[in-house]
Amino acid sequence: MDEHLRTIEAGLQVAIAHRHEQFKIDGPKKQAERALTVLQALYELADRPIKPDTVQLMLAGDGEPLAEGADGRLVLATRRADLQARTPNQSVYLDNIAHHDITFGIGPAGTGKTFLAVACAVDALERQSVQRIVLTRPAVEAGERLGFLPGDLTQKVDPTCARCTTRCTS
Numbered sequence: 314m315d316e317h318l319r320t321i322e323a324g325l326q327v328a329i330a331h332r333h334e335q336f337k338i339d340g341p342k343k344q345a346e347r348a349l350t351v352l353q354a355l356y357e358l359a360d361r362p363i364k365p366d367t368v369q370l371m372l373a374g375d376g377e378p379l380a381e382g383a384d385g386r387l388v389l390a391t392r393r394a395d396l397q398a399r400t401p402n403q404s405v406y407l408d409n410i411a412h413h414d415i416t417f418g419i420g421p422a423g424t425g426k427t428f429l430a431v432a433c434a435v436d437a438l439e440r441q442s443v444q445r446i447v448l449t450r451p452a453v454e455a456g457e458r459l460g461f462l463p464g465d466l467t468q469k470v471d472p473t474c475a476r477c478t479t480r481c482t483s
Contacts, residue, residue, distance in 0.1 A: 317355065317368045321348055324372040366412045373442075389436040396432055403429060 318329050327340030327348045336352060338345045351371045355363060389396045389407075398404035403425055409416045410433045418426035437443045 316365065317363065320365065320368050321351055321372065370412065389432050391432055391435050391439065407433065
């Protein structure tokens, strides 16, 4: 679709001309090579309609897009080869993580929310879509009672450094 080509042109500041299955990419070498990589990846996905979100994701990261299994479910590239969604809700969750910048996972304990989110982060690191993973903790009480810890609520929730006894800014 020409819409996808225009998206690639705008995202990578290149010009793409095509006639049938032949493409000509004009622009700086690095961006032209990146556009070629994206076009080749799209060609491999061309057996079914390609969503505009998929093209945007390919342009956003420097690595390859998330792989899909034969049944259409996302397969994560981690050391565990069998890491994929096991329930329909997990499939929706992984799809939302892959296609949206922010995803909120709400549900009962033990359903794989944190596990799948971390697996997606590791997958993005392995695909070189990201350069680092930043782990954070909630800045507000997340349902657990913090009443038995010493200090007031600010001291219980604010992060502290192992070297410091006060809030660390380094």
